Amino acid sequence: MAVRRYDESDVRVRPGRGSRPRTKQRPEHADARVGMVTGVDRGRYAVLVDAGGPDEQPVVAMKARELGRERVVPGDLVDVVGDTTGDTGTLARIVRIVERRTALRRTADDTDPVERVIVANADQLVIVTALADPEPRPRMIDRCVVAAYDAGMSAVLMLTKADLADPAPLSAMYTPVGVRVLVTGMDGDRLVSGLEDVRSALAGKVSVLVGHSGVGKSTLVNALVPGAYRATGAVNDTTGRGRHTSSSAVALRVPGEGPVTWVVDTPGVRSFGLAHVExxxxxxxxxxxxxxxxxxxxxxxxxxxxxxxxxxxxxxxxxxxxxxxxxxxxxxxxxxxxxxxxxxxxxxxxxxx
Missing domain, CATH: 1.10.40 (Ribonucleotide Reductase Protein R1; domain 1)
Incomplete structure (x- = not known):
């Protein structure tokens, strides 16, 4: 029996997965439309394309693979491609994040090296603090002021539930150091005083609301944005702490004439780490x-x-x-x-x- 001899013509070289040349150049996406991220939910992003313009359109988008692990947050201005009609079932794609003017960050604690961006491109941080039920925590206020200044934002202290306690002592602590102080009164889950001062302070700006659960953030948002229907919660009588009613940050446009005003409602926080601040x-x-x-x-x-x-x-x-x-x-x-x-x-x- 003859033995067959093999040569190079019998060998077939199949291209492997890595045979295609790689490039670090990203597509230009010259046809991309600019939108503002208003919410994030399990890998899907609510984006308002051409916000404020005649062709404004809310769309749902996903993050393009080329962005890697780069975090997209409410307030981000992004370039969007794909189906931007906003029709039911359509999905656009975020391909770029526009350079941020400001970025509010926090960490889990003061030793955690991982910083987390909460909101981008905001003008001011509104620290919502109840004068009673739950009791105010000045050290938490100080932490938020530090975070605001580090982010390049101004700080506003909003004292709620003035019907339960005198706002003068806390106001006297922060007004002399350049923190604007606003005072509101509440009746249950209804804002009964101070709303016009709040509107004036927020007009034409992007404002982030931060505070413990139960201090009245969602009540304030519902007064500013009728129809927002942010859930409100009571304070636990035993712990003196509120129950988390907002699960994610969301940017809402305040209706009315004049300059465009946005508020970003964030989930209630119980700590504010500053490991990212030198x-x-x-x-x-x-x-x-x-x-x-x-x-x-x-x-x-x-x-x-x-x-x-x-x-x-x-x-x-x-x-x-x-x-x-x-x-x-x-x-x-x-x-x-x-x-x-x-x-x-x-x-x-x-x-x-």
Whole structure:
């Protein structure tokens, strides 16, 4: 029996998966339309294409593979291709994220290296705080102010439930340091006073509402945007904490004439980590302390054990007991944040709960 001899003509080389040349160049998508992301739900994005224009159209989109793990959040301006008719069952594709003007970030705690963008392109952070039921948490307010300034946003403190407690003490803490303070009164889940001041403060801006559950964020949104139907929840009598009623951030346009106004309602938070904020930048968020600290000796850490720190002298020099207590509270809040960011804090103080 003859033995067959094989040669190279008998070998068939099939191209493998990786044989196609790769490129880092992304498609230009010259026909893309610009839209604003208004909501995110399980990998699907609500996008308002040509927002404010004559061809405005709400569409549902997915994120293109070339964006990788880049996070798309409410407030993002994005380039969209594909079916942008908005018809039922259609799905467009987000292919680019326009460079953000601002980006509000937070981390799980002050040691978590993973930062999370919450909202993009917002003008101001509105820190919604109840004067009672639940009790206000000034250290949480301070954290939010720091996050706002770090993001390049202004900070507004909105005090709700003024029918239950006097807003003057908290207002006196933040008005002198450049934080605008608004006061509203509520009757159950209905806003009964202060709404016009709120409208004026938000007009023509993109505002992010942040606060603990049960402080009245959703009640405020329902008053500003009739038909939004954001769920409201009661405060637990035992824990003094609210129940989460909003599960994801959503951007809503406030109806009315004049400049376009947006509010972004976010889920209630119980902590606001600042691991992404450099310790050297913390003092800038405390304008009153930053001014005093200019008299500190060179190299002063401003920590509790810092020798000859001018901040301690500032507290001691207060004109009366009430002013001394207020100054001491401000300094204590700053030093707790500083200790949390430098890794010297008690674990329980690393986030405000």
């Amino acid at each position: 310790p050297a930048h913390l003092l800038a968020a405390f304008a009153d302390l930053a001014e005093v600290a200019q008299a500190c000796p060179r190299g002063c850490t401003h920590a509790g054990d810092a020798p000859d720190c001018a901040l301690d002298d500032w507290v001691s020099a207060a004109p009366d007991d009430a002013a001394r207590a207020a100054r001491a509270a401000r300094l204590d809040s700053f030093r707790r944040l500083l200790a949390a960011r430098t890794g010297t804090a008690d674990p329980d103080d690393r986030t405000e709960r």
